[in-house]
Structure formats: structure tokens, C-alpha cells
Amino acid sequence: MPKAGRNPSRPAFGMRRVVRGAPIGRAANTESRHLMSIGFGIFLFAVGAICAFALNVDLGWIDIKTVGYILMGAGVIITIIGIALLARRRSVASTTRSGVDPVSGERVTRSETSAPEDPRV
Secondary structure (H helix, E strand, O other): OOOOOOOOOOOOOOOOOEEOOEEOOOOOOHHHHHHHHHHHHHHHHHHHHHHHHHOOOOOOOOOHHHHHHHHHHHHHHHHHHHHHHHHHHOOOEEEEEEEEOOOOOOEEEEEEEEOOOOOOO
């Protein structure tokens, strides 16, 4: 029976609530963060293009076209960084081991190639 005045659906003080193996508020893996940066870069590029080409607003203190070009440049840079981090994450590791077979006395070379596990499969 729960204590009086305490909500049983909330974790006790000092305890973290865990959903599907990841604490709430944190990304489950770094790949989703890289995908988020790619999406954010595309979003910035689109907003910059709208500011640079579609808006016809005259503000005396700021040039909307320049802001649009800056946002488009930032979007391209963030997208490139996100793609580079995602490509680095999907690198392949190769291991080669050599040894002598105790039964036949022959030299044996064993190669293993492993890629990171894809959580979407």
C-alpha cells in the first residue's frame, strides 16, 4: 500500500524513471541525435530560403535577405556536420588474428569484420 500523500505513479525521491532502457529526457542513442541535427539543418535552410526569397518586408534596423542567407549557410553547415557524424558512427571495424593450429601445426589466420548494430532492425 502506498504512503499517504505520495503519487504511486511517480518514482521515489532520487530514483530515475526508465522507459525502454533510456532515462526520460535523454536520447536512446547518438544516432538519433545526428539525425536530429540533419533535420534541424534542413529546417534552418528552409527558413533562411523563405527569409531570403519569399519575404518582402522592409525593416529599418535589419536586412531580412542577409538574415536569410546567414540561416541558409548555417543550415548547410549543420547538415554537413550531421552527415559526417552519422557516417563516422557507421564505421566498420576489422580484426585479424594469427595463430598455430595445435592439431595440424598449420598457421591459421582469422579475419573478422563487424559493423555497429542497427537499432532499427
